[in-house]
Amino acid sequence: MDKVFVQGLEVLTTIGVYEWEKGIRQKIRFDLEMGYDNRPAAAGDDISKALDYAALSHKVTAYAEQNHVELVETMAEHIARLILTEFPVQSVKVRLTKPAAVPNAAGVGVEIERFATRNLRD
Numbered sequence: 789m790d791k792v793f794v795q796g797l798e799v800l801t802t803i804g805v806y807e808w809e810k811g812i813r814q815k816i817r818f819d820l821e822m823g824y825d826n827r828p829a830a831a832g833d834d835i836s837k838a839l840d841y842a843a844l845s846h847k848v849t850a851y852a853e854q855n856h857v858e859l860v861e862t863m864a865e866h867i868a869r870l871i872l873t874e875f876p877v878q879s880v881k882v883r884l885t886k887p888a889a890v891p892n893a894a895g896v897g898v899e900i901e902r903f904a905t906r907n908l909r910d
């Protein structure tokens with residue numbers, strides 16, 4: 789399966805389980821990988837047949853900025869569902885890093901992979 793990816797998408801949002809985290813914004817980073825057939829776009833050199841990574845990045849940023857949760861697990865799940873619902877992708881891998889959460893660690897977080905259940909030919 790072809791992939792379209794977005795690497796290192798940084799968003800400032802309110803996220804965390806502790807009280808002190810609920811009144812601040814912290815940086816989180818998304819690495820996204822979508823399963824998508826790139827051949828129609830390439831055959832016609834046609835953006836309308838491509839998975840527009842700019843549009844996708846914009847939606848993910850807006851969602852993460854505006855929706856506040858406690859766990860990185862929850863945010864990753866919501867972002868995977870958003871992408872599967874709003875874009876005609878076959879699968880999505882979401883890696884969410886919280887860079888400043890643990891002292892002496894470059895980053896902590898989760899990675900999940902989810903699959904579309906619909907038939908994309910419909």
Ligand SMILES: Nc1nc2c(c(=O)[nH]1)N=C([C@H](O)[C@@H](O)CO)CN2
Pocket residue numbers: 803804805806809858859860861886888889890
């Ligand atoms: N598996 C997880 N562990 C932890 C999370 C989380 O979202 N998932 N969150 C925290 C705190 O919010 C932490 O990031 C603050 O430094 C702790 N463990």
